Amino acid sequence: MGKIVLYAIGGSAPSRAVLLTLKALNVPFEYKFLNLLTGENRTPAYLAINPHGTVPALSDDGEILTDSHAIITYLVDKYGTDDSLYPKDLIKRAKVNQFLFYEATVVFDRTFLNISRPIFNKNNVITHAKIEAIYQVYERLESFLKEHAYVAGDQLTVADFSLIATITTLFNFAQLDGGKYPKIAEWVKRLEELPYYAEANGEGLKQYSDFIKLIGGFKVLR
Ligand SMILES: N[C@@H](CCC(=O)N[C@@H](CS)C(=O)NCC(=O)O)C(=O)O
Incomplete structure (x- = not known):
């Protein structure tokens, strides 16, 4: 190696x-x-x-x-010792890819960066429309997760890793209501149970939340 x-x-x-x-x-x-x-x-x-x-x-x-x-x-x-996290089977792989592209374009770029970039430039006023965009992501994700335990099917893949990292970061701006989005709440819990989750996602996530607090939070403009 x-x-x-x-x-x-x-x-x-x-x-x-x-x-x-x-x-x-x-x-x-x-x-x-x-x-x-x-x-x-x-x-x-x-x-x-x-x-x-x-x-x-x-x-x-x-x-x-x-x-x-x-x-x-x-x-x-x-x-990988096997292909479970990124299947070689063409249709399974395409389904993983479609969620990776969804994360890259809609969730990270259009939704998260739209909020986070101004905050990093010391503008902590967020329009209500930007928060609404987060709830649209939650609606979509909830419907994807109705059929399966993981985003791209019945097994854990790298698409879950990509999405969990950004979705849990979005929780800083739009808290997840587990009553309204039960499938997302179950999915987050499932991922939190992975033995490496706390170290690989939990710690850095806390650093991001601490940063938001350090800069005095944010205001939502209606
Ligand atoms: N599409 C890239 C996005 C990478 C990205 O934008 N990273 C941010 C941090 S979350 C960054 O480095 N921003 C610094 C900058 O743009 O100057 C990926 O998935 O790796």
Whole structure:
């Protein structure tokens, strides 16, 4: 096995999706903490590794990958002892992929970053429409989970890792009402029971929540 280095920060949801995958696969790696708040992601040294200046990035024996979805699928293909987290069967794989794309485009980019980017730029006023967009994600996820225990079917996959990391981060802005979204609440509980969950997602999630408190929370504009 080559040397794996993960560039990440706990508060970052896509970083946590990669951590969940590395822990699930029991793959050894070096963790390089990158402080986004002090601009460590914008230094020439880091931009040479990841020109996007984002985390996560992963180096496997010098080969660099710079997107969490590409990283987690690669890790399972390369280091999985079986294909359960990212099935080789074409239709099963396509179903996992569709949730990875859903996370990347709708949940992370359109919904989460829309709120989080201004907050990082010290504008903590959030329009009601942006909060409503979170509830639309919950509605959709609740309906996906009506049929199956996991987002892409009856087994745990990397799509669950990608989504749980961002969805639990969204809870900071729109608390989950377990009465209204029972299937999501059960899914979160199922993932929380994974032996590596607390370390891989719980700790970084707390760091994100602490950051929101540190900046004095946010106001929702009606
Ligand atoms: N699509 C990318 C998103 C990566 C991303 O936007 N990461 C954020 C942290 S959650 C970041 O590094 N932001 C710093 C910046 O954009 O300057 C992935 O899934 O890896």
